[in-house]
Amino acid sequence: MFPxxxxxxxxxxxxxxxxxxxxxxxFSFLSRYGFATVAHSDDAPPHKDFPTKSQVNLDKMFxxxxxxxxxxxxxxxxxxxxDYQGVRRFILKMLLFYSKQSTSIRGANVIYKRxxxxxxxxxxxxxxNLEKTFKITYSLLVLHMxxxxxxxxxxxxxxxxxxxxxxxxYNHNVEVRVSKAGVNxxxxxxxxxLERIFYGNVVAYDAxxxxxxxxxxxxxxxxxxxxxxxxxxxxxxxxxxxxxxMARYVRREVGSLSLTDKESIFSGNFSFxxxxxxxxMT
Numbered sequence: 001m002f003p004x005x006x007x008x009x010x011x012x013x014x015x016x017x018x019x020x021x022x023x024x025x026x027f028s029f030l031s032r033y034g035f036a037t038v039a040h041s042d043d044a045p046p047h048k049d050f051p052t053k054s055q056v057n058l059d060k061m062f063x064x065x066x067x068x069x070x071x072x073x074x075x076x077x078x079x080x081x082x083d084y085q086g087v088r089r090f091i092l093k094m095l096l097f098y099s100k101q102s103t104s105i106r107g108a109n110v111i112y113k114r115x116x117x118x119x120x121x122x123x124x125x126x127x128x129n130l131e132k133t134f135k136i137t138y139s140l141l142v143l144h145m146x147x148x149x150x151x152x153x154x155x156x157x158x159x160x161x162x163x164x165x166x167x168x169x170y171n172h173n174v175e176v177r178v179s180k181a182g183v184n185x186x187x188x189x190x191x192x193x194l195e196r197i198f199y200g201n202v203v204a205y206d207a208x209x210x211x212x213x214x215x216x217x218x219x220x221x222x223x224x225x226x227x228x229x230x231x232x233x234x235x236x237x238x239x240x241x242x243x244x245x246m247a248r249y250v251r252r253e254v255g256s257l258s259l260t261d262k263e264s265i266f267s268g269n270f271s272f273x274x275x276x277x278x279x280x281m282t
Contacts, residue, residue, distance in 0.1 A: 056127055058241045062248035064282050066255025070264035071271055078269050079110045108165035110268025112173070115144045123275035128242045130227070138174075138194070139226040142201045143250070144272070145170055150206075151257040151265060162266060201225050209254070219247035249273070 071078050081103070084092055096102055118124065119140045122132075130136050148166065152159035171191075178190050204225065208218035223235055223243040235243065253272060257265070264270045 058127075058245040060282065061127075061245050062252050062282075064252070066252050066259055068259045068261070068264075069253075069256045069270040069272065070260050071269045075269075077271060079267070080269070081106070081267070104162050104266075105165055107266050107268055108162060108169055111148060111162075111166050111265075112169045114268055114271060115141065115148060115170075118144055118272040118275075121275060127275050128227075128246055130242075136226060138197075139201070141170070141174075142198050143205070143222075143226065145198070146202050146205050147250070147253055147257060147272075149202075150254070151260070154258065155262055155265075159266075205250075209251075216247075218250060219243045222246050222250065 092098060119137060124130070124140065125132050125136075130140075145166070149163045152163040152166070155162075174194060175187070175191055178194075179187055201221075204221045205218070207213060208221050219240065220243075223240065226246070227235070227243055256273065257270075260270050
């Protein structure tokens, strides 16, 4: 999945983690994953030497039933729409602050922050025994983008439209970070390659959840896209434990996002399963 990317990773080894949010930019949404028609991902698996042994028992993780990821009303993590009154509200309304587009863009920014928060937490690397490299961080970002876009698609056109804003924020954020890494001369080439990887992964994950997919299809795709370095070999049973645990995590998040109400999803007032909480990971 990452043959060309793997050869060039050293050029952007100093790329910052995806920890800050980008602002929306007028990128075309390209083809739409469901939003889009995408080329199928490559079919080669990989091998990777894990840095250290995981500190958790992966075989016992992510077996609990899915549940809503909506944040409680009193959660300090909530980001609610400002409720201005009087003259201020009138002026903001005239300035289209409360228009559907403006509200959607604000919601998309919060949604993207939720994605970044999960991808950037050290716990996700500790639990799944991953190194924090550009390739792995980007692969986790794509995975969680797919989870969110998949959920938004369930809300029909309104969800797809909001997903476009989320994608534009993501695209701008990635472009800025690749540019800051000093790859300006090859920026367009890099963005096209990352776009190809994004849609290839999306197609692979969608296919792995189809009713006729094999039970281990998802873990194989996750291994190839996230854990593997070169996509050339199949991991042994010990190494595959992390990929199996991540497959359970992904299926649980898919179910949990489906149980999360539309308002919480659209406003970004949800949170992925915290991976530093042992109770939530069982």
